[in-house]
Amino acid sequence: xxxxxxxxxxxxxxxxxxxxxxxxxxxxxxxxxxxxxxxxxxxxxxxxxxxxxxxxxxxxxxxxxxxxxxxxxxxxxxxxxxxxxxxxxxxxxxxxxxxxxxxxxxxxxxxxxxxxxxxxxxxxxxxxxxxxxxxxxxxxxxxxxxxxxxxxxxxxxxxxxxxxxxxxxxxxxxxxxxxxxxxxxxxxxxxxxxxxxxxxxxxxxxxxxxxxxxxxxxxxxxxxxxxxxxxx
Amino acid sequence: xxxxxxxxxxxxxxxxxxxxxxxxxxxxxxxxxxxxxxxxxxxxxxxxxxxxxxxxxxxxxxxxxxxxxxxxxxxxxxxxxxxxxxxxxxxxxxxxxxxxxxxxxxxxxxxxxxxxxxxxxxxxxxxxxxxxxxxxxxxxxxxxxxxxxxxxxxxxxxxxxxxxxxxxxxxxxxxxxxxxxxxxxxxxxxxxxxxxxxxxxxxxxxxxxxxxxxxxxxxxxxxxxxxxxxxxxxxxxxxxxxxxxxxxxxxxxxxxxxxxx
Ligand SMILES: Nc1ncnc2c1ncn2[C@@H]1O[C@H](COP(=O)(O)OP(=O)(O)OP(=O)(O)O)[C@@H](O)[C@H]1O
Ligand SMILES: [Mg+2]
Numbered sequence: 001x002x003x004x005x006x007x008x009x010x011x012x013x014x015x016x017x018x019x020x021x022x023x024x025x026x027x028x029x030x031x032x033x034x035x036x037x038x039x040x041x042x043x044x045x046x047x048x049x050x051x052x053x054x055x056x057x058x059x060x061x062x063x064x065x066x067x068x069x070x071x072x073x074x075x076x077x078x079x080x081x082x083x084x085x086x087x088x089x090x091x092x093x094x095x096x097x098x099x100x101x102x103x104x105x106x107x108x109x110x111x112x113x114x115x116x117x118x119x120x121x122x123x124x125x126x127x128x129x130x131x132x133x134x135x136x137x138x139x140x141x142x143x144x145x146x147x148x149x150x151x152x153x154x155x156x157x158x159x160x161x162x163x164x165x166x167x168x169x170x171x172x173x174x175x176x177x178x179x180x181x182x183x184x185x186x187x188x189x190x191x192x193x194x195x196x197x198x199x200x201x202x203x204x205x206x207x208x209x210x211x212x213x214x215x216x217x218x219x220x221x222x223x224x225x226x227x228x229x230x231x232x
Numbered sequence: 233x234x235x236x237x238x239x240x241x242x243x244x245x246x247x248x249x250x251x252x253x254x255x256x257x258x259x260x261x262x263x264x265x266x267x268x269x270x271x272x273x274x275x276x277x278x279x280x281x282x283x284x285x286x287x288x289x290x291x292x293x294x295x296x297x298x299x300x301x302x303x304x305x306x307x308x309x310x311x312x313x314x315x316x317x318x319x320x321x322x323x324x325x326x327x328x329x330x331x332x333x334x335x336x337x338x339x340x341x342x343x344x345x346x347x348x349x350x351x352x353x354x355x356x357x358x359x360x361x362x363x364x365x366x367x368x369x370x371x372x373x374x375x376x377x378x379x380x381x382x383x384x385x386x387x388x389x390x391x392x393x394x395x396x397x398x399x400x401x402x403x404x405x406x407x408x409x410x411x412x413x414x415x416x417x418x419x420x421x422x423x424x425x426x427x428x429x430x431x432x433x434x435x436x437x438x439x440x441x442x443x444x445x446x447x448x449x450x451x452x453x454x455x456x457x458x459x460x461x462x463x464x465x466x467x468x469x470x471x472x473x474x475x476x477x478x479x480x481x482x483x484x485x486x487x488x489x490x491x492x493x
Contacts, residue, residue, distance in 0.1 A: 020492075059398050061487055081486040086400030096391035098409075109399035151395075158400060 005073025006034040007194040008058070008088075008162050013067035015053060027053045029219045030067070033211065035162075038192035042205040042226070045215035051198045052093070053218070055166045058196060059090045071162070086113065089160030091168045095151035097139040102126070102150055105139060109158040117157065125153040129183060145176025152184065163188065165197045184208075202230060253278045296358050303360035307344065310365055311336050314372035322379045324493045331476045332375055339469030340364075340371040343461050352457060363458060367465050370422060374466035378418035378473055383491065385410035386481060393488055403482040411474045418470055422463045429459060 013031040016024050028050045035041055043051045056062045057069065060081055069076040076084060086109065097105050106125055107117045119135075126132050129149040134142075142150065148168060155163065165184060169177040181201065185208045188195050199205055205212060205226060212229040214221040222229045238244040253275075260274035295302060311333060318332040325331070344364045347353040353363050386393065389410060396406035441451035481489050 060485060061394055061397065063483070063485060063487065082397075082400045082402050085398050090398040092391070092395060092398070094391065096395040098392060098396070108396070108401070112400045112402070112405065154399065 005070065007037050007039075007072060008035045008196070009033070009070040009073075010058075011068040011070070013054070013057060013069065014065050015057060015062065016065045027218050028057070028064075031213075031215075031220055033213055033223060035194050035196070035211070037194060039210040040188055040195045040197060040208050041211045041213055042209035043196060043198045043213045043215060044200070044202070044205060045221070048217075049215040050218040051215060052166055054215070055090065055164050055196065055198060058162075058164055059088055060084055061090075082112065086158045087160055088162040088164060089155035089158055090164040091148075091152050091155050091166065093167045094171050095144075095147040097142070097147055097150060097154075100139060101135065102131070102137045102139060102142075103135040105150055105154050106135075106157050109154060121157075125157055128156065128187070129153040130179070143176070145172050145180060148172060148176070148180055149183065152180070152187070156187070161194065163193045163195045165195065165199075167198050167200065170200065206230065249282060253282070292361065296361070298357055300355045300357060300360065303357045303364065306361060307341075307364045307368065310368045311340065314368055314375075318372060318376045318379065321376045322383055324491045325379060325383060325477070326480050326489075328379065331473060331480065332379075334476065335375055335469035335472045336368065336371050336465075338472045339375075339465040339467075340368045342468060343367060343465040347457075347461060363461075366458060367461050370462040371465045371469055374418050374422060375469050375473065377421075378414050378470050379477070381417050382407075382410055382414035382473075382477060383481075385413060386488075387491060390488060397486060397488070403478050403486050403488075407478050407481075411478070415470050415474065419463070419466055422459075422466050426459050426463055429456065 010031050010033050013028060014026070015028040016026045019025045031054060033041060043054060045051055053062070057064050060069075060076055071079060071084065071087065079087075098108060103122050106122045110117050122135055123132065126134055129152050131146065131149050131153065134146070134150070139147065139150065148171070152168065168184065169180045172180060181204055184197075185204070187193065188197075188208060197208065209226050211223065212226050213223050214229050238247045256278060257275050295306065314336060315329050315332040319328040322328045344353070344360070344367055347363075348355045348360065353359050386407065393406045393410075397403070441454065446454075481491060483489060
């Protein structure tokens with residue numbers, strides 16, 4: 001029996017950019033992985049290893065130089081970019097909320113394809129991230145941790161099949177960091193969301209990851225279950 | 233005061249130009265010390281502007297006697313020149329020149345043609361060239377302000393724009409707030425001119441017409457028409473730009489380009 005397609009698969013993924021001074025610069029070389037439904041891939045590695053570069057490719061914010069990316073077995077290039085990005089949600093390192101109310105931000109994604117969220121649906125998403133009652137707040141008045149929670153709820157509003165998290169807590173202080181991390185771990189487990197999670201927290205990695213991709217200088221150092229990669 | 237020292241019209245004109253240039257250069261140098269980039273290019277810009285306008289003055293003396301259609305290539309040449317000036321303001325925008333030309337042809341070109349066809353501007357060289365050049369020059373400034381502001385907004389809001397893309401927004405809607413802000417900002421000077429007309433500002437053509445003996449009321453109405461044309465041309469060119477520019481700053485796969493200067 002043929003294997004069912006993976007939810008997200010990367011094959012020999014590479015990216016080279018043309019640097020004005022230094023000439024061609026290889027940011028990512030030959031990254032492979034395969035994620036099944038509900039699996040969490042933690043991406044770890046020192047600063048500059050290429051973790052964000054990888055995540056941007058997975059959201060098609062940048063184009064790979066070579067290699068292939070597949071969503072449910074279908075090549076990224078065959079999927080309309082806006083639709084692809086709706087199916088693969090992304091939470092960035094810093095929450096770039098849009099000016100206006102929290103509710104406007106939550107409604108933004110669905111509104112892009114003509115879906116208007118009801119008040120109750122907005123409330124439910126806010127409750128999910130522990131922000132009930134914030135719907136009408138001006139985003140300019142939110143704290144860093146609150147803003148990051150809203151940016152998570154905003155990504156979840158699209159019901160993505162895959163969730164990309166680029167160090168979603170690195171801009172936060174320790175208290176909000178712990179809260180947001182717990183929240184994400186809960187959401188990912190509860191929703192069985194397939195997830196690529198860039199993180200620095202090794203303890204957290206052990207708790208949430210099914211697979212760990214350890215990177216350095218743009219290539220994979222190791223890929224495997226947490227016990228195998230982290231204790232090597 | 234200068235009148236007592238210089239007796240012919242041309243030498244008086246030159247002396248006046250020299251005084252203005254001197255003052256402008258001093259102010260520009262003071263500005264440059266406060267970090268305004270623009271200060272360094274002022275002396276050159278002044279000299280260039282002086283030579284250009286002198287050449288045109290000489291040329292006009294010849295051309296103003298030609299048939300009306302000779303103004304078409306002249307106006308077209310002005311638009312081409314304005315396009316190169318706009319491009320220099322936004323070197324990081326791919327295709328800035330062709331975008332600017334299209335926008336100004338639709339804006340300034342369209343409005344001038346419309347006015348000439350309706351007979352609001354008499355179709356003769358002595359009308360088409362001065363009025364047309366005013367509309368084109370203002371259109372150039374509005375267009376440059378629009379593009380400059382828009383690229384500035386995009387550079388300052390990469391995070392928001394890419395967040396919008398990541399939420400499934402099309403490039404056009406991801407940059408819509410910045411297009412709107414640039415549109416408003418670029419039309420502020422032209423809108424202010426219309427609003428303050430007569431109160432803060434009695435503009436050149438009206439002054440000129442009254443001096444040369446036209447009825448002040450007719451001169452006033454005419455001035456209003458010209459300012460309306462300037463505003464309309466600017467608005468049209470920005471509307472066209474709103475359609476054309478987003479395509480240039482995104483790749484075909486809806487990715488925001490680097491836009492490094
Ligand atoms: N467009 C680009 N042009 C040139 N170099 C780039 C470009 N984008 C990224 N880089 C370089 O690629 C390397 C990897 O960057 P990346 O942002 O992926 O690192 P990272 O692993 O996410 O690091 P951090 O943990 O600090 O966020 C860095 O050295 C960065 O300077
Ligand atoms: Mg990073």
